[in-house]
Amino acid sequence: MEKNTDRHMFLGGNTSEGFHSFFDYIISQNDATKIYCLKGGPGTGKSSLMKKVAFYFGSKGFNIEQFHCSSDDQSLDGILIKELKVALLDGTSPHSIDPKTPGAVDKIIDLAVALNEKEISQYKDEIISVNNVVSNLFKRAYKYFKAASIIYEDWASLNKIALDKNLLFKFKVSLKDMIFPDCRIAPLGKERHLFSTAFSPNGVVSFTETLTKNLDSIYILKGETGLCKSEILEDLANTAIGYGYNVEYYHNPILPKKISHIIIPDLNIGVFSENEIYKLNLTGTAFNLNNMCDTNKLSILKDEIDFNKYEFDTLLNKGLSLIAEAKLTHDTLEKYYVKNMNFDIVNSIYDDLIKEIESLG
Numbered sequence: 001m002e003k004n005t006d007r008h009m010f011l012g013g014n015t016s017e018g019f020h021s022f023f024d025y026i027i028s029q030n031d032a033t034k035i036y037c038l039k040g041g042p043g044t045g046k047s048s049l050m051k052k053v054a055f056y057f058g059s060k061g062f063n064i065e066q067f068h069c070s071s072d073d074q075s076l077d078g079i080l081i082k083e084l085k086v087a088l089l090d091g092t093s094p095h096s097i098d099p100k101t102p103g104a105v106d107k108i109i110d111l112a113v114a115l116n117e118k119e120i121s122q123y124k125d126e127i128i129s130v131n132n133v134v135s136n137l138f139k140r141a142y143k144y145f146k147a148a149s150i151i152y153e154d155w156a157s158l159n160k161i162a163l164d165k166n167l168l169f170k171f172k173v174s175l176k177d178m179i180f181p182d183c184r185i186a187p188l189g190k191e192r193h194l195f196s197t198a199f200s201p202n203g204v205v206s207f208t209e210t211l212t213k214n215l216d217s218i219y220i221l222k223g224e225t226g227l228c229k230s231e232i233l234e235d236l237a238n239t240a241i242g243y244g245y246n247v248e249y250y251h252n253p254i255l256p257k258k259i260s261h262i263i264i265p266d267l268n269i270g271v272f273s274e275n276e277i278y279k280l281n282l283t284g285t286a287f288n289l290n291n292m293c294d295t296n297k298l299s300i301l302k303d304e305i306d307f308n309k310y311e312f313d314t315l316l317n318k319g320l321s322l323i324a325e326a327k328l329t330h331d332t333l334e335k336y337y338v339k340n341m342n343f344d345i346v347n348s349i350y351d352d353l354i355k356e357i358e359s360l361g
Helices: 046-059 117-161 165-179 229-242 295-300 302-338 343-360
Strands: 007-010 012-015 018-021 034-039 064-069 072-081 086-090 106-110 191-194 197-200 203-206 217-222 247-251 259-264 269-273 285-288
Touching: 012 117, 012 197, 018 117, 034 046, 034 343, 046 064, 046 072, 046 086, 046 343, 072 197, 117 302, 165 217, 165 229, 197 302, 217 229, 229 247, 229 259, 229 269, 295 302
Parallel strands: 007 064, 034 086, 034 106, 191 247, 217 269, 217 285
Antiparallel strands: 012 018, 064 072, 072 086, 197 203, 247 259, 259 269
C-alpha cells in the first residue's frame, strides 16, 4: 500500500462487555523491532510524547498509525512507525500493558521519574476519591451499553425474520466471487483486530474514512441491524486468510465479537458495513441488504422495531453521557499531576527516545 501518515484507529473500546482491548494487535512480538511501554499518571505527558514522536517520524515520510483513546479520543493510546516496526503504548489503566519480552523487544519508559512524589502525596485522598468516582461512572456506562446491546439484538432478531435466506446465500457467493476471482494456495494469512469506531466522551467517534484513502476497491454493505453483515464479513475474511492474505478486522463498538469492517491490505480492498450507530461517507460499490427483506413482514413488525430503535438510542446516549462525565471528572486529576511535573525531564526523555528509535533503522 502507498505511504499514508494519517491512519487513525482505536486499540480498545468502551463496549457492552466493558473495556475491550486489542492492544496485542498493534504489532506482534515476533514482528516488532521495539515496543516502548509508557508509564505515568494522568497529565504526565504520555499522549503528548507519542504525538510528538508520530509527528517527527511522519514528517520524515514514515507511515504512522495513530491509536486513539476511546475514553478521550483527543489523546493517544499508542502509535506504530510501520517501516521501523516500532510501537509506543500507554501502559497504564485500563489496559495496563507490561513487557512480554523485556529488553529484547519491550522497554518501559517511566514518565513518573519527572514527578515530584513528595508534593503529590499531599493529594492522596483526593486522587483516590476521584479515581473511585471515575471507576463507578464507567461501570454505570457499561451497564447502559449492555442494556442497549440487548435491545439492539432484539431489534436485529426482528429484522432477521424478514430476511430472505436464499437471497442472502446468493449474495454471499456473488460477493466472494467478485472479491476473489481466482483461488490460490498459500500459507494462512494473519489476523489483526482493532476498532475504527468507539464510544467516547464526544459521542460516537469514527475514523473509518481515514482507513480507505489508499484502497483500490471499496465495497459497502448497507442495511439495518440483523441482516447478517457481520456474518458476511467473517466469511470473506476467512476466505482471504485461507488464500494467504492478511486481514484487518474492525469490530462493532457495542458488540465487540461482531465485525463492522474488514480490510485486505495485500489486495487494497476494503469491505465496510453501515448501521444505526454510524453512517459512512464513502464512495464505492454499495449493496443495500434491506432489499433482501420481505416488506410485508417488516410492516407487521414496524411498531416493535420502532420501539427498539427509540429505546436503543435512549440507552446508548445515557451511556455516552456517563462516559463524558467520567472524562470531565478524570480531567480534575491532571491539575494534581501537571503542577508537580518537571517537563524538562520529559523533553529530555523525548530527545533520547528519538535518537534511540532512529538508531533502530
